[in-house]
Amino acid sequence: MSTTIEPRPATPPPGPPRGMTAARGLVVGVLTAGVALGVAHLVAALVNPAADPVLAVGSVAVDMVPQAVKAFAIRTFGANDKIALLAGVYTVLALSAVPLGAAALRRRRYGLAGLAAFAAAGVAAVLSRPTATPLDVLPVLVGTGVGTAVMLVLVRAAGSMVVSGSGRPRLLNRRQFLATAAGAALTAGATATIGQAVGRRSAVGARSRAAVRLPSPAQPAPPLPGGVSAGVDGVSPFHTPNRDFYRVDTALTVPQVDLETWRLTVDGSVDRPRTWTFDDLVARGLVERDITLNCVSNEVGGPYVGTARWTGIPLAPLLREAGIRAGQNQLVSRSVEGMTIGTPLEAILDGRDALLAVAMNGEPLPLEHGFPVRMLVPGLYGYVGACKWLTSMKVTTFDAFDPYWVQRGWAADAPVKTASRIDTPKPFAQRRAGPVMVAGVAWAQRRGITAVEVQIDDGPWRQARLADGPSPDLWRQWTYRWDATPGSHTLRVRATDATGATQTDERAAPFPDGATGWHSTTVAIT
Numbered sequence: 001m002s003t004t005i006e007p008r009p010a011t012p013p014p015g016p017p018r019g020m021t022a023a024r025g026l027v028v029g030v031l032t033a034g035v036a037l038g039v040a041h042l043v044a045a046l047v048n049p050a051a052d053p054v055l056a057v058g059s060v061a062v063d064m065v066p067q068a069v070k071a072f073a074i075r076t077f078g079a080n081d082k083i084a085l086l087a088g089v090y091t092v093l094a095l096s097a098v099p100l101g102a103a104a105l106r107r108r109r110y111g112l113a114g115l116a117a118f119a120a121a122g123v124a125a126v127l128s129r130p131t132a133t134p135l136d137v138l139p140v141l142v143g144t145g146v147g148t149a150v151m152l153v154l155v156r157a158a159g160s161m162v163v164s165g166s167g168r169p170r171l172l173n174r175r176q177f178l179a180t181a182a183g184a185a186l187t188a189g190a191t192a193t194i195g196q197a198v199g200r201r202s203a204v205g206a207r208s209r210a211a212v213r214l215p216s217p218a219q220p221a222p223p224l225p226g227g228v229s230a231g232v233d234g235v236s237p238f239h240t241p242n243r244d245f246y247r248v249d250t251a252l253t254v255p256q257v258d259l260e261t262w263r264l265t266v267d268g269s270v271d272r273p274r275t276w277t278f279d280d281l282v283a284r285g286l287v288e289r290d291i292t293l294n295c296v297s298n299e300v301g302g303p304y305v306g307t308a309r310w311t312g313i314p315l316a317p318l319l320r321e322a323g324i325r326a327g328q329n330q331l332v333s334r335s336v337e338g339m340t341i342g343t344p345l346e347a348i349l350d351g352r353d354a355l356l357a358v359a360m361n362g363e364p365l366p367l368e369h370g371f372p373v374r375m376l377v378p379g380l381y382g383y384v385g386a387c388k389w390l391t392s393m394k395v396t397t398f399d400a401f402d403p404y405w406v407q408r409g410w411a412a413d414a415p416v417k418t419a420s421r422i423d424t425p426k427p428f429a430q431r432r433a434g435p436v437m438v439a440g441v442a443w444a445q446r447r448g449i450t451a452v453e454v455q456i457d458d459g460p461w462r463q464a465r466l467a468d469g470p471s472p473d474l475w476r477q478w479t480y481r482w483d484a485t486p487g488s489h490t491l492r493v494r495a496t497d498a499t500g501a502t503q504t505d506e507r508a509a510p511f512p513d514g515a516t517g518w519h520s521t522t523v524a525i526t
């Protein structure tokens, strides 16, 4: 019996240099993911934009992230929080694509298994959306299919690059690999770009909106006194232009509603459930109201508040006609993309101007603000009274159903807290000594603002001058003429509402029912 011992080669068999393996893994992984996502994006644009797996994963993240993270994201990125989130999803995807590519180069089936895992995650994300249909898995499946083909082609091209032999590895078909990679990169870019374009062109919401012709309101807004504007530069205009109106929602793509198929249903514990078309609703007659809307997430001094002239259908009579059964206390609105918002029925029925709004500042609701119909209940934060892209309203009880934000710990009943904000001077502004106009807005919807006071450093509180306040549901501008002396100064503001209550200086975060505290700003006087 003899044993043969293979002679150990003097040098290890030449493989590709290490750096090159990593680079090829990166190319294979990123291009595979890029093509899969680009194709998925294109297919989603054709079937349902919200079925884009990246958006679906982003939406899952929006729904799942803890309150503290969400608050941090809003504080840090403000109105760009959605872009930041999607950038995060892409970063995670890119980072995990590299090991995917490396695995595929080692063994084809590792790569296939990795892709299958991604596809499974994508399908799970897409199907977890509240309005998902089985068709929504199509973008992920087609994207993964094409991605798989691209991965296999790239792996083969990469494999033919290196010819083992003696001496230096020869790069045989480097050109072929690069050409294949370039082809894949082009495919990824082209499908993504075409997807974007198709998405824009098929923007059925924009087309529907462009075709809307609204009759003039049967009840125009009560005339505003000339003095609602203090006429000071730097104060928020009394009516916030639509393009400047804050936007807060969980929708990563703006829902596109086709008016042909859109319906609004009223059901739940009512005697006469009913379904409305847009034209039926509008035919009930429109009223026009100036109403200030704000978000519970607004920090003290923050930007999430605005006033618009809204046109809409009075909500209370419509619900009464449906016949609200005894013992009900919550109206749950549902939007086309699955948001649920719960409003106390009492707030809708107590005589205030609760509206199904169809127009904002004289034009059909902008898509971002809820086209074709949104709810508005003066005196309540948006998350309990202002469902956008509304499609159904269910009469129920608070015991029976927790809407979206309440499931996440926010208060079920959230009347607006009294607040005031210094709009000018801006923080760290530099001004000359002498008269300086300090000015801003204050709001306490349903109650109205009766006083605003300003404090300079630790001096006494001084009365600000109030601009006209024709309705308790509107914010009120205020001004204070300050004789500024050189140095650094802190300005503070606080408001008093019509119940006589003055804002507390106790700082509270927005969660769970709205921020409290005095807004202050520091300025330099020279």
Ligand SMILES: Nc1nc2c(c(=O)[nH]1)N[C@H]1C(S)=C(S)[C@@H](COP(=O)(O)O)O[C@H]1N2
Pocket: 245, 246, 247, 248, 249, 250, 251, 293, 294, 295, 296, 335, 339, 368, 369, 370, 381, 382, 383, 386, 387, 388, 389
């Ligand atoms: N469908 C839907 N409606 C929604 C929301 C949402 O996320 N989805 N956000 C609510 C919140 S928190 C606020 S403050 C208001 C904001 O309305 P705006 O974006 O028109 O200013 O819309 C409310 N309606």
Ligand SMILES: [Mo]
Pocket: 248, 294, 295, 296, 297, 381, 382, 383
């Ligand atoms: Mo909000």
